Amino acid sequence: MSSPATGPAIGQGGARRRWRKPSFWIIVSASLLALMIVFLVYPFSSLFLKSFYHPETHRPSFVNFIDFFTTPYYFNTLKHSLTVSALTTVLATLIGVPLAYIMTRFNVWGKSIINIMIVLSLLSPPFIGAYSWILLLGRSGFVTKLFEKIGIVLPTIYGFQGMILVFTLKLFPFVYMYVSGALSNMDSSLEEAAENLGMSRIRKLLTLTFPVIVPSISAGAIVVFMTSLADFGTPLLIAEGYKVLPVVVYEEFMSDIGGDVYLASTLSTVIVLCALLVLFVQKYIVSRKNYRMSALRPPAVQKLKLGKRSLLTAIAFTVSLLAVTPQIVVFITSFIKTRGPLFVSGFSLDSYKAIGFKLSKNIANTFYFASIAIVIMVVVGLLLSYVVVRRRSLLSSLLDSLAMFPYVIPGSVLGIGLITAFNKAPLILTGTATIIIVSYVIRKLPFILRSSTAILYQIDPSIEEASISLGVPPMRTFFKTTAVLMLPGLFSGAILSWVQTINELSSTLILFSGKTGTISVAIFTEIFKDSFGTAAALASILSVATVVSLLIFNKFSGGRSVMM
CATH class of the missing domain: 1.10.3720.10 (MetI-like)
Known part of the structure; x- marks a missing residue:
C-alpha cells in the first residue's frame, strides 16, 4: 500500500525539481523585449499598416x-x-x-x-x-x-x-x-x-x-x-x-x-x-x-x-x-540689442531677460526631460549591452536589431508613429511629457548601446567567472564588477546621448503640447516670429550646455574621443 502512495510523491518532487525559477538575465531579456514591442514595434507597425489603408473606406488599399x-x-x-x-x-x-x-x-x-x-x-x-x-x-x-x-x-x-x-x-x-x-x-x-x-x-x-x-x-x-x-x-x-x-x-x-x-x-x-x-x-x-x-x-x-x-x-x-x-554667430548676436525683428547697434542682456521671463518653462523642460531620459537610457543600455554581448542568442540578436532600428529613422516619423499608437485607449500618452521622454529614449539609446557593447567586448569574461567561482551571485557580479568596468564606455555614450537629446527638435516638434515645449521648439517658433534675439539667446544656452558636457566628459575620460 505504501508504494502507490510514494509513487505520486516522488513524481511531484521530480516535477518540482524540474521547474526552475527564471534567471535574472532571462527576466531582463523578456522585459526588454516587452518594452520594445510596446514602444517601438507597435508604433512603427501601426504607422506602417495605416499607409496600406484607404483614408475614406478604411479598408486595405x-x-x-x-x-x-x-x-x-x-x-x-x-x-x-x-x-x-x-x-x-x-x-x-x-x-x-x-x-x-x-x-x-x-x-x-x-x-x-x-x-x-x-x-x-x-x-x-x-x-x-x-x-x-x-x-x-x-x-x-x-x-x-x-x-x-x-x-x-x-x-x-x-x-x-x-x-x-x-x-x-x-x-x-x-x-x-x-x-x-x-x-x-x-x-x-x-x-x-x-x-x-x-x-x-x-x-x-x-x-x-x-x-x-x-x-x-x-x-x-x-x-x-x-x-x-x-x-x-x-x-x-x-x-x-x-x-x-x-x-x-x-x-x-x-x-x-x-x-x-x-x-x-x-x-x-x-x-x-x-x-x-x-x-x-x-x-x-x-x-x-x-x-x-x-x-x-x-x-x-x-x-x-x-x-x-x-x-x-x-x-x-x-x-x-x-x-x-x-555657434559663434548665435553667441554674439544673443548680446546684440534688438528692436522688434531688427538688430540695432549696442549690446545688452535684453534677449536673455526676455527668455527668462517668457520661456523659462521651455528651458526647464529641456533639462528635466533629458535628465529622466538619460537615466532610463543608461539603465536600459547597461542591461541590453550585456545581453547582446554575453548572452548571445536569437533573442539577443533581435533585441540588438530592434534597439538600433531608430538610428536610421527620422525623428518626425518616430513622433507620428507614437501619436498614431498612443492617442487612444488603453494607453493615451499624446500631449504628455511621458511621450516626449519615450521618444528621446527610443531615438538616442543606440549611442549608449554601441559605446557600451564596444567597451564590454574589451572586458575579459574570466573576471566575471572568477567572481562567480568565489560564490558571488551572477547578478551581484554584474552590478559590482562588470558594470563598474563598463563605466568609461557607458559614460561616453551617455554624454553623446545627453547632448543629442537636449538638442532634439524633429520628434519634439511633433509631440509637444503647450506645457511640454523645449528649447529647440522655442528657438524654432521664435525664428518664425522674427524674434531673432531671443532665438539666439536660446541657441546660446544649448551651445553652452554642449560645451559644459564636453568639458565634463574630457575631465573624466582623459581626452578620449566622444564618438562611438
Whole structure:
C-alpha cells in the first residue's frame, strides 16, 4: 500500500525539481523585449499598416502609394530629398577625408583647438546652423548687407544651394571623426612597404590607404546621408520652394491633426524604406572585402617645413572655423540689442531677460526631460549591452536589431508613429511629457548601446567567472564588477546621448503640447516670429550646455574621443 502512495510523491518532487525559477538575465531579456514591442514595434507597425489603408473606406488599399508615385508634387519631394542627401554626402566626404588625413599625418599647429571646433560644430542641431547662416547670408544678413554696400550681390542662402551649404558644413565632421580614428590606428608597415616598392604618395593614398579605411569612410558617409535625409528643421527654414520629403510629412500631418494621417504614414514609410535600402547597400559593399589588419605600428606624424605646415594649418583652421561659425554667430548676436525683428547697434542682456521671463518653462523642460531620459537610457543600455554581448542568442540578436532600428529613422516619423499608437485607449500618452521622454529614449539609446557593447567586448569574461567561482551571485557580479568596468564606455555614450537629446527638435516638434515645449521648439517658433534675439539667446544656452558636457566628459575620460 505504501508504494502507490510514494509513487505520486516522488513524481511531484521530480516535477518540482524540474521547474526552475527564471534567471535574472532571462527576466531582463523578456522585459526588454516587452518594452520594445510596446514602444517601438507597435508604433512603427501601426504607422506602417495605416499607409496600406484607404483614408475614406478604411479598408486595405494601395491607393496612398499610388497617389504618392503618380502625383508629381509628392514624388518630386522624394527626388529632392535623395538629391540633397547624396550631394551632401559626397561633399562632406570630400572635405572630411582630406581634413582627417591632414590632421592625423602632419604636424599642423593648433590640433587641439581645431578638433574642439569640429566637435562643437557636430554636437548642435542642424537648424541652428541654418538660422545662423540666415543671419549672415539671408536677405538682410550681416554679410549680405556688407557686400551690397560695395555693389556685390551674393547668391541667396535660400533653396537648394543653401541646404547643401548648411548640411555639408554641419555634417562633414561625422566623416572626419570616423576617418581620423581609422587613420590613427592604421599599421604604418603597409604604407612603408608601398614606399619601398617605389609607389608615389598619390598612388599610395588612392590604392592602399583609402581603400583600407573604406569601412570608416562608408560609416561616416552613411551617418551624413541618414541625418540629412531625416532633418526637416533646416529645409523648413531655408528651403522655401524646394520641398523635401520630411517637410511634406510634417506639413501633411500637422495641417489637420489626424486628418491626413494616412498620407503622412505613407510618406513616412517611404522615408524609412529609402533609409534601410541605403543602409543595406552600404553593408553589402563593406562585406565584400576583408579590411582587418594589425595596428602594432601606428603611423608617425610627418614633420613639414614652414611653408607647407602653414598652408595645411590654414586649410584645417579655415574649414573648422566655417563649421563652428553657427555657434559663434548665435553667441554674439544673443548680446546684440534688438528692436522688434531688427538688430540695432549696442549690446545688452535684453534677449536673455526676455527668455527668462517668457520661456523659462521651455528651458526647464529641456533639462528635466533629458535628465529622466538619460537615466532610463543608461539603465536600459547597461542591461541590453550585456545581453547582446554575453548572452548571445536569437533573442539577443533581435533585441540588438530592434534597439538600433531608430538610428536610421527620422525623428518626425518616430513622433507620428507614437501619436498614431498612443492617442487612444488603453494607453493615451499624446500631449504628455511621458511621450516626449519615450521618444528621446527610443531615438538616442543606440549611442549608449554601441559605446557600451564596444567597451564590454574589451572586458575579459574570466573576471566575471572568477567572481562567480568565489560564490558571488551572477547578478551581484554584474552590478559590482562588470558594470563598474563598463563605466568609461557607458559614460561616453551617455554624454553623446545627453547632448543629442537636449538638442532634439524633429520628434519634439511633433509631440509637444503647450506645457511640454523645449528649447529647440522655442528657438524654432521664435525664428518664425522674427524674434531673432531671443532665438539666439536660446541657441546660446544649448551651445553652452554642449560645451559644459564636453568639458565634463574630457575631465573624466582623459581626452578620449566622444564618438562611438
